Amino acid sequence: MTALQINTLSKTYGEVRAVRAVSLALQPGERLALLGHNGAGKTTLIRMILGLTTPTSGEIQVLGAAPGSAKARAAVGYLPESAAFNGVLSGREQLHHFARLKGAPVKSADDLLDRVGLSAAADRRIRTYSKGMRQRVGLAQALIGPPELILLDEPTSGLDPISRHEFYDIVDDLSHAGTAVLLSSHALTELESRTDRIAIMSKGSLVANDSLDALRDAAALSIRLNVTATPDGADRVSNALGGTRINGQSVLLECMPEQKMPLLGQIMALGADVTDVAVASASLEELYRHYSASQAEGR
Amino acid sequence: MYILTIARMELLLARRNMWVATSVLLMALFNTVLTLAGGAPSGDLGVDPLTIAATSITTLSVYLIPLIGLLLSFDAISGEAERGTLALSLTYPLSRGEILLGKFFAHLLVLAFAIAVGLGLTLVLTVWKHGTDGLSYAPIGWLFITSLALGAAFIGIGYLVSALVRQTGVASGIVIVIWLACVVLYDLGLLGALVADGGGTFNISVFPWLLVANPADAFRLINMPTETVSTLATGLGAAGAASGLASQIASLVLWPVGTLLLAWAAFRRIEP
Numbered sequence: 183m184t185a186l187q188i189n190t191l192s193k194t195y196g197e198v199r200a201v202r203a204v205s206l207a208l209q210p211g212e213r214l215a216l217l218g219h220n221g222a223g224k225t226t227l228i229r230m231i232l233g234l235t236t237p238t239s240g241e242i243q244v245l246g247a248a249p250g251s252a253k254a255r256a257a258v259g260y261l262p263e264s265a266a267f268n269g270v271l272s273g274r275e276q277l278h279h280f281a282r283l284k285g286a287p288v289k290s291a292d293d294l295l296d297r298v299g300l301s302a303a304a305d306r307r308i309r310t311y312s313k314g315m316r317q318r319v320g321l322a323q324a325l326i327g328p329p330e331l332i333l334l335d336e337p338t339s340g341l342d343p344i345s346r347h348e349f350y351d352i353v354d355d356l357s358h359a360g361t362a363v364l365l366s367s368h369a370l371t372e373l374e375s376r377t378d379r380i381a382i383m384s385k386g387s388l389v390a391n392d393s394l395d396a397l398r399d400a401a402a403l404s405i406r407l408n409v410t411a412t413p414d415g416a417d418r419v420s421n422a423l424g425g426t427r428i429n430g431q432s433v434l435l436e437c438m439p440e441q442k443m444p445l446l447g448q449i450m451a452l453g454a455d456v457t458d459v460a461v462a463s464a465s466l467e468e469l470y471r472h473y474s475a476s477q478a479e480g481r
Numbered sequence: 482m483y484i485l486t487i488a489r490m491e492l493l494l495a496r497r498n499m500w501v502a503t504s505v506l507l508m509a510l511f512n513t514v515l516t517l518a519g520g521a522p523s524g525d526l527g528v529d530p531l532t533i534a535a536t537s538i539t540t541l542s543v544y545l546i547p548l549i550g551l552l553l554s555f556d557a558i559s560g561e562a563e564r565g566t567l568a569l570s571l572t573y574p575l576s577r578g579e580i581l582l583g584k585f586f587a588h589l590l591v592l593a594f595a596i597a598v599g600l601g602l603t604l605v606l607t608v609w610k611h612g613t614d615g616l617s618y619a620p621i622g623w624l625f626i627t628s629l630a631l632g633a634a635f636i637g638i639g640y641l642v643s644a645l646v647r648q649t650g651v652a653s654g655i656v657i658v659i660w661l662a663c664v665v666l667y668d669l670g671l672l673g674a675l676v677a678d679g680g681g682t683f684n685i686s687v688f689p690w691l692l693v694a695n696p697a698d699a700f701r702l703i704n705m706p707t708e709t710v711s712t713l714a715t716g717l718g719a720a721g722a723a724s725g726l727a728s729q730i731a732s733l734v735l736w737p738v739g740t741l742l743l744a745w746a747a748f749r750r751i752e753p
Contacts, residue, residue: 232572235752255574266565270497282486283573323569 183246185210185331185362186231191240193226200226202386203240208362210330213353215373216366217470218383224366225263227383228333231364232260245330256284259329263336265320269309273300273319276308280323294322297352299345313340321349325356332356334365338372350376370466380466382473390473394466401472403464404436407445415455422452439463483575487583488590495553495591504549504591508599511541516603530611534603535620539704542628543697544664549595550632551656553588554639556649558748563649568753577748585636585741592632600625620704627703630733634696635660637740644747664697689724699732 186208193201201223208214218224229235231242233250244254267276273295281291295304298318303311308319317340324332334353338346346369353376357363367373373380380397382390390397410432411419420427423445425435437445442461449456464472495501515537561567570580600621607616639656646652671691678684692698703726 234568234571252574255572258572260569260572262565262569264565265569268494268564268566270494275493279486279490280573282489283483283570283575285574 183210184208184243185212185245186364187241187243188227188231189241191227191230191242192238193223193230193235194238199386201230201237204383204386204388206381206388206391208331208364210360210362211357212379213357213363213365213377214379214381215377216364216381216383217368217370217373218366219474222383223386224383225335228260228335228364228366231333232258257327257330259324259327259332261317261320261324261332261334261337263339265316265323267308267316267319270307272305272307273311273315273322274304276319277304277322277326281326284326286326291322291326294325297325298322299348314342314345317341318345321352325352328356328359329361331362331364334363336367337365338367338369346372370470374466380469382470384474389476390469394469397469397473398464399439401464401469402438403468403472405439405442405464406462407435407437407442407449408460408462409433409435409449409456410458410460411455412457415452419452419455423448483579484583484586487575487580488587491584491587492590495587500553501591501594504553504595505598507545507549508595509602511545512538512599512603513606515541516606529615529617531604531607531616531618532620534607535624536705538600538603539624539701542624542631543701546592546596546628546632547635547660547664547697549592550588550635551639551660553591554584554636555643555652555656557584557588557640558643558744558751559647559649559652560643562647562751562753567751571753578745581640581741581745581748585633585640588636589629589633592636593629596625596628596632624704627700627733630737631696631700634733634736634740635663637737637744640744641740641747644744644751647751663695667695668698690728693724693728693732696732696736699729703729703733 184207186206188204188206190203190205191201192199192203204223204227206214216224216227226235230237231244231249233248233254242249244251245257247253247257271279274292277291277295278288281288292301292304295301298321300315300318300322303315308316311319317337321334321337324334338349341349350372353363353365357378365377374394377394379393380390381388390400392400409419409423409425413431416427416431416433420433423433423435425433428434435445446459446461449459516534518537558567561570571577604618604621638659639652642652642655642659646655671688675684675688678688693702702724
């Protein structure tokens with residue numbers, strides 16, 4: 183069964199069209215990253231999937247059920263953008279409470295505290311936790327069940343790089359176990375290798391929704407080649423290839439994806455003058471800017 | 482099932498936030514003082530000392546129990562909305578009615594515990610001073626049940642305010658005004674009207690119903706049934722008693738039920 187099916191969903195607040203005719207589907211085990219500027223409509227979309235906000239028009243099905251129905255809520259895990267808890271409770275008390283509300287064994291809550299690395303601090307009051315630790319409590323409660331669909335709103339904000347790495351390991355495990363993952367993020371670089379599909383929202387509309395490779399092909403953004411030459415050969419390399427000289431010894435080239443192989447052949451033909459070549463495809467950040475901007479121009 | 486989970490959490494929070502300790506301490510302190518001070522004239526009047534104590538405690542409970550009820554309840558919804566814990570709670574598979582009822586049972590239990598400790602002390606002190614001869618326990622039993630109903634009414638009012646305003650600071654201001662209006666200003670207003678009317682139709686046909694419409698006054702009338710005591714205590718007794726016991730009980734039942742239903746309706750409209 184499709185984990186999440188959204189058809190021409192719109193939400194209007196007065197004059198503001200927060201979400202415009204968004205259609206999206208998510209299969210079990212799939213990891214989708216939802217990108218967009220602040221105010222692009224990501225959080226509104228997530229709130230409608232949770233049943234917290236009523237759509238103006240369009241349709242959402244969560245595992246075949248209506249959003250906000252008891253069946254949907256039992257199967258969905260949610261990590262809010264800034265997870266807040268009652269400071270007078272300990273992490274363990276808070277998580278046991280959530281496990282009871284999900285009808286899960288209390289023991290599973292203890293296991294989750296271990297998994298997010300909070301077991302040592304579990305019996306301290308949440309008031310004493312750092313922002314990263316609160317975020318871990320939030321992640322742990324979203325994992326109770328385990329859910330069939332998990333919605334993570336800015337999950338890595340407040341986490342240090344190592345914690346982020348651990349976080350994505352947990353997401354990978356979930357996905358392998360068949361949970362559909364939808365996460366929204368600003369931290370673009372860390373998403374490149376960690377998601378199956380990228381959806382980009384701009385001004386309420388979905389402007390891209392595909393795998394990273396497919397988005398790269400469709401955007402046809404240039405590829406950068408950084409050619410390093412021997413000290414003597416730098417001039418010969420620069421004359422043969424054109425491009426921009428940097429650091430005296432390197433030449434920076436840009437080309438379209440289909441010209442990459444012929445250009446590499448040319449570089450190889452220069453022989454011993456070339457010591458190294460680095461090839462960089464368009465980064466997610468460039469893609470993100472490309473799709474967000476193309477949408478802005480279209481209006 | 483979820484109601485019990487919510488109630489359990491709210492009881493834990495009430496203990497952590499010292500609401501249980503504060504309520505019990507208030508009730509125990511005032512009941513002890515009133516029992517010891519109010520028992521003195523019982524020999525002269527030939528009235529059962531427990532009845533005397535119950536009457537003194539009633540005059541105080543009219544102020545104290547609504548206050549405790551409102552303090553327990555005013556941030557139940559607004560506080561969670563403000564902290565941001567409400568949105569997450571609402572993504573869990575339980576209804577808003579269950580959340581509200583769970584909180585209600587927990588807060589009612591805290592209040593029941595405080596009242597029981599207070600009245601228990603009264604009972605122990607009275608027996609210690611006068612022995613068990615000729616004691617009538619019914620007034621204390623009635624006082625317990627009606628105190629709980631009075632508290633429930635104000636817990637319901639607190640939830641309603643909490644669901645309507647969504648800002649804890651505003652909610653706390655509003656419940657203090659409501660408390661003042663119900664336990665002080667309302668009676669003063671009625672007294673003024675009574676004097677102005679001077680025995681006309683208002684005194685006979687309207688006033689008794691206006692009096693019993695306020696749960697605090699209904700509570701007072703039930704627990705001070707004899708005209709003399711009641712008149713002495715409030716100055717409103719004689720005419721007020723005309724509404725009858727049934728309407729007094731109805732007032733104490735309808736207020737908690739009605740305010741809870743209204744609070745539920747307001748809570749359902751909230752988009753966290």
